[in-house]
């Protein structure tokens with residue numbers, strides 16, 4: 001199953017997504033890791049950012065189509081379902 | 093209100109500066125996350141689903157107007173404009189940045205607040221009856237005792253690394269509003285046959301994965317012996333509590349495995365030891381000094397007057413105003429449960445508005461409750477209309493305290509990293525379903541409590557109707573529990589059966605409530621009817637129509 005890789009930025013806690021050796025704040029821009037090998041490689045590469053104390057809590061999660069499979073990751077990607085004005089879903 | 097002495101002030105200042113230094117080291121890369129995590133947890137800082145979360149302690153739920161203003165300032169300056177009152181009377185911010193937390197703690201320290209003892213395996217912030225010092229049924233204000241326990245436990249080296257977190261509650265009234273029997277340790281102020289005031293000490297209560305009702309290990313502990321007795325309890329726990337298994341480490345598991353008789357004997361043995369050593373008495377002067385901080389305001393000599401019964405004010409008075417110990421005064425609950433709102437959330441404008449109201453009416457303090465509301469403890473009855481008008485303008489006059497829409501609800505999957513399911517949207521839908529005020533009053537006292545996982549921060553085990561969110565293969569389901577109670581008639585709710593889907597749970601709750609209204613006898617609350625009839629009829633009705641719908 002395709003996956004994405006996420007973490008929190010250390011300095012402010014912002015949720016991040018892995019994109020080709022870098023991080024983005026946007027779930028949509030996060031890289032789809034289509035194979036288990038690609039996912040493992042991304043997770044391994046991300047440890048460099050952990051070691052450099054830039055991010056914390058890296059982990060992979062599964063996708064269903066383009067969206068996260070689990071409700072938890074949907075909420076993390078967009079913001080609290082009860083506060084559409086907050087989190088990444090908020091119109092800036 | 094308790095005021096910091098020089099020692100307290102220096103202590104909090106030092107802790108803030110120590111944490112600033114640790115944050116700097118973390119950001120410079122001198123500490124990794126494993127090394128830093130214990131420091132941040134000791135200062136109430138978690139990493140949650142979206143961001144960091146800072147839990148600020150509100151000792152025994154008491155706040156002053158300047159403190160409310162500071163909480164508003166922090167919400168505005170460092171967060172996203174609001175805070176959340178928790179079931180342990182604390183306030184949480186959901187979006188602080190790590191780099192700002194030292195400044196937040198420094199700001200808090202200017203109003204004698206902090207985030208110490210809100211996390212980790214220590215004696216947590218002590219909670220108390222939110223009607224303390226005001227309730228008509230009170231023997232003595234529980235907060236001086238809570239403060240003595242706070243001072244004793246804050247720096248106690250033996251208790252900084254307990255097998256697990258340790259929660260203490262204190263109440264001084266006949267009616268238990270502090271959920272005493274669901275705390276690791278609880279102190280109930282009692283009067284003996286000779287008219288002397290002392291303490292009944294309960295241990296081993298708790299919620300979470302394995303809920304237990306606490307039992308008494310001391311029936312009447314004399315006032316000067318309080319700390320010696322508590323230390324005896326903690327020693328038994330420290331020596332015998334399990335450190336090998338996080339799920340078995342709470343004192344409730346030890347209390348169950350030893351049984352009441354053995355636990356009592358061990359505590360008493362330790363207590364005698366401590367007494368023999370001749371230490372740990374709380375001298376009368378020290379108690380008097382602390383009690384003086386909590387002295388009630390000088391109540392005017394007034395008489396009780398008939399309270400308003402008409403219109404919106406009358407409806408608010410009927411549910412949100414309670415009897416005060418002093419004639420002519422009342423206790424007013426500010427509901428943080430507007431229909432369709434997020435239970436327990438309060439905006440910076442509301443925090444400021446309440447602080448202004450307190451200044452204008454001369455109220456020195458306000459309370460947070462474990463039911464996630466605010467309480468003005470000393471309101472002149474003649475001021476009720478004016479206070480109500482101000483609260484209405486602030487959106488804090490929802491007339492539902494103690495009614496079915498006054499739902500206790502944890503943050504759940506909308507914020508919490510540990511959650512299995514969302515809880516807030518379900519609470520909102522239930523509140524919307526029962527929004528009709530006449531219907532709420534007709535239903536009467538009914539406490540719905542809801543948690544987004546088995547950790548039970550939303551106290552679902554003690555809800556008359558409890559709801560637990562579970563995850564079934566990635567889909568949110570909701571289990572119903574009936575018959576729980578957190579008061580003196582403590583009970584753990586009975587699980588009804590398989591969970592309901594997100595779109596079914598509100599209907600199931602409604603069918604249960606409607607059946608109660610149909611079957612109740614005069615004067616019965618939901619809990620009474622449930623206790624008389626048992627689970628069967630409620631279970632049948634809850635699942636029945638769901639089955640029909642499926643065919």
Ligand code: SF4
Nearest residue numbers: 502508511544545549
């Ligand atoms: S009960 Fe579970 S979901 Fe709710 S706040 Fe506690 S840990 Fe989070």
